[in-house]
Amino acid sequence: MVGTLIPVENTGMREQELLIQLGNRIKTLRKGAGLSQEQLGDKVGLTYESVSKLERGLNFTGLGTLFQISKALDCSLPDLFSWAPKRKLTADEEQLERAIDRLHSLHQSDEAPSADDIEELIRLINRKKRRKS
Known part of the structure; x- marks a missing residue:
């Protein structure tokens, strides 16, 4: 169901790191799109508090919500997961x-x-x- 978040208290360290990276990526894309947490939440059926928790890696959501987030941020679903380290810019x-x-x-x-x-x-x-x- 779109708009559903799953608490991540019992995840392992590696999973938590991935959730934090995903959250940071969503936050970066959201800010790049000029959206507040509330505006993104409105587009995907989440409260701004839920968006905040998602961005901080405290909650995880299903594929349906991630797809809605990617649409709201005008990017592809794989773009949400593309946080590979980049070389230093000149x-x-x-x-x-x-x-x-x-x-x-x-x-x-x-x-x-x-x-x-x-x-x-x-x-x-x-x-x-x-x-x-």
């Missing part, structure tokens, strides 16, 4: 990520990017292209 890559995040947040708020935002993104992309050549 300074240029970090700047590019920040510029992309800025444009994404503007898009989420229906605010138009400024000419400076677009110029910064183009500058960073061109710098990255030059370094690859």
Whole structure:
């Protein structure tokens, strides 16, 4: 049933670590989507308290709810489980990520990017292209 959480008090250490990683991933995706815990909960039939517990690895939920969460976060179900360690970004890559995040947040708020935002993104992309050549 969608919206059902399962307490995880009696799980082993490895399972608890996985639940914490899954919770962190959901939290990262939720924040990236510009949603509060309450807004995500409303979309998937959970209270904000339940979303909070899920994000902290204190509760687990069934596949149906995870599927609903992935839909609400506009990602695939496997994306919820893709928290593999990433290599450290270069300074240029970090700047590019920040510029992309800025444009994404503007898009989420229906605010138009400024000419400076677009110029910064183009500058960073061109710098990255030059370094690859």
